[in-house]
Amino acid sequence: MAIDQTTINVPEGELAQRVETALERAGASEPSRRAATRAMMHASRHGVDSHGVRLTEHYCRMLGGGRLNKDPQLQVNYRAKASAVVDGDDGLGHYAAYRAMEVACELAKTTGIAAVGVRRSSHLGAAGAYALAGAEAGFIGFATTNTDSMVALFDGAQRFHGTNPLAFAAPVPRQRPWFLDMATSSIPMNRVLLHRSLGTPLPPGVAADSAGRPVTEPSQVEMLLPLGGVEYGYKGAGLAGVATLLSAILMGTTLDTDFIPMYQADNISEPRNMGHFVMAIDPSHFGGQNAFDTGILRYLEALRHAPGRAGGKPLAPGDREWREADRRAAAGIPVDPDTARFLDLQ
Amino acid sequence: MAIDQTTINVPEGELAQRVETALERAGASEPSRRAATRAMMHASRHGVDSHGVRLTEHYCRMLGGGRLNKDPQLQVNYRAKASAVVDGDDGLGHYAAYRAMEVACELAKTTGIAAVGVRRSSHLGAAGAYALAGAEAGFIGFATTNTDSMVALFDGAQRFHGTNPLAFAAPVPRQRPWFLDMATSSIPMNRVLLHRSLGTPLPPGVAADSAGRPVTEPSQVEMLLPLGGVEYGYKGAGLAGVATLLSAILMGTTLDTDFIPMYQADNISEPRNMGHFVMAIDPSHFGGQNAFDTGILRYLEALRHAPGRAGGKPLAPGDREWREADRRAAAGIPVDPDTARFLDLQ
Numbered sequence: 001m002a003i004d005q006t007t008i009n010v011p012e013g014e015l016a017q018r019v020e021t022a023l024e025r026a027g028a029s030e031p032s033r034r035a036a037t038r039a040m041m042h043a044s045r046h047g048v049d050s051h052g053v054r055l056t057e058h059y060c061r062m063l064g065g066g067r068l069n070k071d072p073q074l075q076v077n078y079r080a081k082a083s084a085v086v087d088g089d090d091g092l093g094h095y096a097a098y099r100a101m102e103v104a105c106e107l108a109k110t111t112g113i114a115a116v117g118v119r120r121s122s123h124l125g126a127a128g129a130y131a132l133a134g135a136e137a138g139f140i141g142f143a144t145t146n147t148d149s150m151v152a153l154f155d156g157a158q159r160f161h162g163t164n165p166l167a168f169a170a171p172v173p174r175q176r177p178w179f180l181d182m183a184t185s186s187i188p189m190n191r192v193l194l195h196r197s198l199g200t201p202l203p204p205g206v207a208a209d210s211a212g213r214p215v216t217e218p219s220q221v222e223m224l225l226p227l228g229g230v231e232y233g234y235k236g237a238g239l240a241g242v243a244t245l246l247s248a249i250l251m252g253t254t255l256d257t258d259f260i261p262m263y264q265a266d267n268i269s270e271p272r273n274m275g276h277f278v279m280a281i282d283p284s285h286f287g288g289q290n291a292f293d294t295g296i297l298r299y300l301e302a303l304r305h306a307p308g309r310a311g312g313k314p315l316a317p318g319d320r321e322w323r324e325a326d327r328r329a330a331a332g333i334p335v336d337p338d339t340a341r342f343l344d345l346q
Numbered sequence: 347m348a349i350d351q352t353t354i355n356v357p358e359g360e361l362a363q364r365v366e367t368a369l370e371r372a373g374a375s376e377p378s379r380r381a382a383t384r385a386m387m388h389a390s391r392h393g394v395d396s397h398g399v400r401l402t403e404h405y406c407r408m409l410g411g412g413r414l415n416k417d418p419q420l421q422v423n424y425r426a427k428a429s430a431v432v433d434g435d436d437g438l439g440h441y442a443a444y445r446a447m448e449v450a451c452e453l454a455k456t457t458g459i460a461a462v463g464v465r466r467s468s469h470l471g472a473a474g475a476y477a478l479a480g481a482e483a484g485f486i487g488f489a490t491t492n493t494d495s496m497v498a499l500f501d502g503a504q505r506f507h508g509t510n511p512l513a514f515a516a517p518v519p520r521q522r523p524w525f526l527d528m529a530t531s532s533i534p535m536n537r538v539l540l541h542r543s544l545g546t547p548l549p550p551g552v553a554a555d556s557a558g559r560p561v562t563e564p565s566q567v568e569m570l571l572p573l574g575g576v577e578y579g580y581k582g583a584g585l586a587g588v589a590t591l592l593s594a595i596l597m598g599t600t601l602d603t604d605f606i607p608m609y610q611a612d613n614i615s616e617p618r619n620m621g622h623f624v625m626a627i628d629p630s631h632f633g634g635q636n637a638f639d640t641g642i643l644r645y646l647e648a649l650r651h652a653p654g655r656a657g658g659k660p661l662a663p664g665d666r667e668w669r670e671a672d673r674r675a676a677a678g679i680p681v682d683p684d685t686a687r688f689l690d691l692q
Contacts (some may be wrong), residue, residue, distance in 0.1 A: 051632070080631035082428040083458025111626070112429025113461040117632050140591065153649065155658025160649065168588050170595075179590070180584040186574065203577050212655030227574055227581055228532065231549050235573055238526040239662040242514050245486065245647065249516075252631055252637030255645055275633075279459070281598055285426035286463050287621075291598030299590065299601055303499065305507065309558030312501025317584040 008340055009332030016041050018343040019056050023092075026060035027070040032095040039094035039125040042132065044333045046323035048181070050190050051126040053335060057342045059092060059123075065268030067260075068092055068122055082111040085251065088121035091269035097124040097143065097276050098133060104280040105137045112285030117251040118276040123147075123262060127167040128181025130278050135169035135177035139280040143152070143167045146244040146275065148259045151185045151224045154234040157212030159223045162256045163188055164243030169318075171283075172300060173293045179318030184240040185224040192221045205229030251275035262306050348401065355678030355688055359413040362387050364689040365402050369438075372406035373416035378441040385440035385471040388478065390679045393670035394527070396536050397472040399681060403688045404470075405438060411614030413606075414438055418643070419443050428457040431597065436617035443470040443484035443622050444474055450626040451483045458631030462623040463597040467664035469493075469608055471522060474527025476624050481523035483517035485626040489513045492590040492621065494605045497531045497570045503558030505569045508602045509534055509590030515664075517629075518646060519639045525664030530586040531570040538567045551575030597621035 010018075015039055023033035036059060041337025062068040076099070078084045084103050088096030091102045100116040107114030124130070127143040134141020147162030150184030167181040186206040195202050196218040206229065210222040214230050227236030248255050253275030260267050283292035306314045328334075340346045362383055369379035380406060386405040390398030406576075418437025422445070424430045430449050434442030446462040453460030470476070473489040480487020493508030513527040532552040541548050542564040552575065555561045556568040560576050573582030594601050599621030606613050629638035652660045674680075688692045 003659070025492030026586070070469055082460065083628075083631040085632055109459055110427060112426030112461055114460040115627065115632075119633065128504070131440060140596070152655075153652055153660035155654050156660045157653045157658075158653040160660075166585075168584075168591075170591055178587070180587070182581045182584060186578045186581075189592055206578075208655070212653075212658070227578060229575070232532045232552075232573060234661075234663070235528045235532075238514075238528060239512075239647075241524070241645075241663060242526070245514075245516055246627075249638055249641035249645055250486070250627070250632045251642060252633035255641070255648070281461065281592075282426070282429075282594070284598045285429040286431055286461075287465065287598035291596055295595035295598060295601070299595055300588075301589075302601070302603055304505055306499055307503045307558075308501050309498075309503040309554070312503075312558070314499035314502040314506075315580075317580070317587060335647065 004225070006337050007334040008345060010046065010335050010345055011134040011332050012041065012329065015044070015333050015335065015343075017051060017176045018276065019053050020061055021064070022343055025048050026063040028063055028092060031065055032072055032092045035095035035098045036092040036125070038098070039129040040175050042129040043126040045325045045328055046128075046321040047328070048126050049334070050188055052337045053333070055123075055125065056180040057339065062122070062268055067268050067272070072096070074081065076103055082107050082114040083116070085117045085119060088118050090120050090122065093124035093274060093276065094129070095123045097130045097278065100276065101130045101133045101141065101143065101280065102280045105134055105139050106279050108139055108280040108282045113190060113268075113279065113281045115277065115279040115296040117247075118272065119251045119253045119273065121274045121276055123274065124273055124276055126181060127165040128169070128179065131167035131169040131181065132177060132179055134278070134280045135179065138171050139282055141169045142279040144243040144247055145258050145278050146247040146261050147195060147258045150189055151226055151237075152208055152212055154226060155212075157210075160257060161226070161237065161240035161244060164240040166239060170296060172296050175300070176299065176322050177318060178296065178316055179245070179321060184227050184236050184243065186236070187224065187228065189224060192218050192224070216271060246277035247275040352683050353680040354691060356681050356691055357678050358387065358391065358675060361390070361399060361679050361681065361689075364691060365399050368406055368689055371410070372407055372409040374438060375417040376445075378418055378438045381441035381444045382438040382471070384444070385475040388475040389472040391671045391674055392667040393674070394472050395680070396534055399679070399689070400685045401471065403685065404587050407466070408614055412613045413617055414539065415617070418442070422449055426463060428453050428460040429462070430467060431463045434464055436466050436468065438469040439464075439470035439620060439622065440475070442467045443476045443624065444620065446624045447476045447479045447487065447489065447626065450624050451480055451485050454485055454626040454628045459625065459627045461623065461625040463593075464624075465597045465599045465619065466617065467620045467622055468618055469620065470622055472527060473511040474525065475516060477513035477515040478523060478525055478528065480624070480626045481517045483523065484517050485628055487515045488570065488625040490589040490623050492593040492594055493600050494608050495602045496535055497572055497583075498554055498558055500572060500583040501558075505571070507583065507590060508588035509570065510583060510586040512514070512589060516642060518642050521646070522668050523664060524646065524662055525667060530573050530582050530589065530684070532573050532575065532582070533570065535570060538564050538570070592623035593621040
């Protein structure tokens with residue numbers, strides 16, 4: 001989401017405080033609002049404004065409407081030595097998802113790899129927040145979720161999958177983690193809205209009209225196309241299916257096509273029973289911590305020194321985000337006018 | 347790889363026998379040649395001819411040259427409750443990879459999820475063969491490997507990652523598995539060779555010249571571009587990195603850029619120390635087997651009945667491959683002239 005000229009820059013600490021206060025006023029329990037604030041700040045800090053603090057108002061509305069439980073009591077159901085399912089009790093999804101990653105890391109310490117599902121959850125913000133939490137604890141972290149239908153199937157003419165993200169992160173000695181958080185569509189829907197408001201065409205192969213025909217005129221867009229576009233979109237659609245498989249089918253939660261819409265729904269009182277899936281891998285239980293540390297440093301060194309094409313420079317996944325986080329730590333986090341008003345920042 | 351007019355069609359059973367006999371003559375031990383034959387037949391059956399029986403001659407040459415150990419003694423090193431590393435003893439990669447998936451399934455029965463790495467391995471053929479073996483045993487299966495550098499980084503001007511496949515498969519009650527086996531580049535290098543021999547241009551955004559400039563003229567191609575092309579290739583490059591992370595960095599094996607080339611190498615006597623990574627998830631240890639079975643059937647029903655755009659029809663991952671397998675079971679498997687000669691089929 002582009003930040004226009006009328007945004008204001010707010011220091012991280014102050015912004016986090018405002019967000020948490022707003023969630024508190026909406027009735028969210030302390031641990032659940034803490035988690036939601038942490039996840040939104042993760043996104044805002046790394047430049048993923050679509051999943052950042054602008055969602056505060058939405059979450060507050062859902063807490064008020066009853067879709068979200070203000071005081072969720074998480075339940076961790078251990079299912080096997082390396083598996084568990086967290087019941088989110090219909091609270092803010094961030095709370096359940098962070099807890100799931102904590103449990104996954106705890107289990108993986110002794111099992112090598114562990115996965116934890118979440119059910120009875122809701123929107124978790126940026127999936128990368130949880131993968132990164134795993135990496136910060138020393139594990140290869142993975143997180144995914146399914147979301148509202150918005151993306152056509154390959155050769156499809158209807159919204160089918162959500163933008164279903166896949167997020168991976170890995171610890172790097174003395175550096176910030178390797179970090180990939182990607183939607184399985186080429187672009188998010190709010191990129192379409194942005195082009196619509198700017199009156200500029202979209203790149204080819206990223207969106208389609210109501211008949212599934214690829215279009216570049218943003219006003220005609222009815223659905224997104226999966227990563228890979230018109231020719232190779234079966235790959236993006238397949239990956240979106242992986243997110244649904246792990247998050248919804250494996251957990252017995254809502255399929256993408258069955259969700260009450262996140263936005264613009266008449267119904268904001270009924271929980272959505274969203275599922276997520278997180279996983280942690282302990283490098284010390286595979287090839288060993290030393291081999292891993294040496295390997296990832298060599299890999300990143302080679303990657304960052306690989307020659308670029310004219311006008312480009314190869315970056316490791318996350319490098320762009322870390323750079324943005326540094327910029328924003330210094331300059332403050334840009335907040336759009338509506339959100340600034342909602343957070344009493346103006 | 348396209349099959350031209352001079353191919354001959356060979357019944358599956360006969361073809362498998364010829365392949366195994368060729369590997370036996372080249373000295374491969376019974377279990378290792380069985381596994382390689384099974385994996386090549388998997389690819390040939392499903393229409394992935396690039397990874398099918400045409401590789402028999404290559405493997406025989408590598409067995410003769412010493413790169414591949416004719417009589418590998420696999421060693422399974424259990425590292426934690428849900429993790430293990432298989433030492434492939436420099437034999438045919440298929441042997442170690444099938445064994446890894448067997449161990450992963452065995453562990454996942456009690457742990458819910460398990461991952462097994464492979465080190466000191468070599469080319470494993472189609473990664474999908476191992477994911478599918480997991481699904482056939484009742485698990486969600488995943489398999490990946492890193493391979494020789496062939497794909498540019500996003501904004502890069504040098505071969506960096508291999509075409510690093512990600513393969514997933516999931517069991518479906520009373521149906522053949524959901525099955526996705528995808529390279530993280532848009533196309534394989536042999537698609538370029540095919541276009542070169544046909545004199546037809548490539549689609550845009552799938553390959554680049556030696557300066558990393560996207561080109562469609564196949565004779566100018568020096569490297570592939572990652573899935574997502576010029577605009578969104580950071581996603582494909584990131585996913586290729588996931589394959590390297592799990593297969594090589596986690597196992598302490600060879601990075602993509604460091605491999606002795608699979609083909610056209612002067613050195614066919616030295617092992618390549620390739621790593622792989624496979625994973626199995628037991629649905630009964632997450633949301634439960636019933637929820638999973640119901641969910642995947644509903645999901646596939648919805649997917650296969652979703653409206654298609656003009657001239658298209660949505661398919662589930664694997665549907666095209668299963669259809670091809672049926673066709674080939676009836677008509678025989680097409681074998682190119684060189685391979686037919688090598689297998690004494692002409």
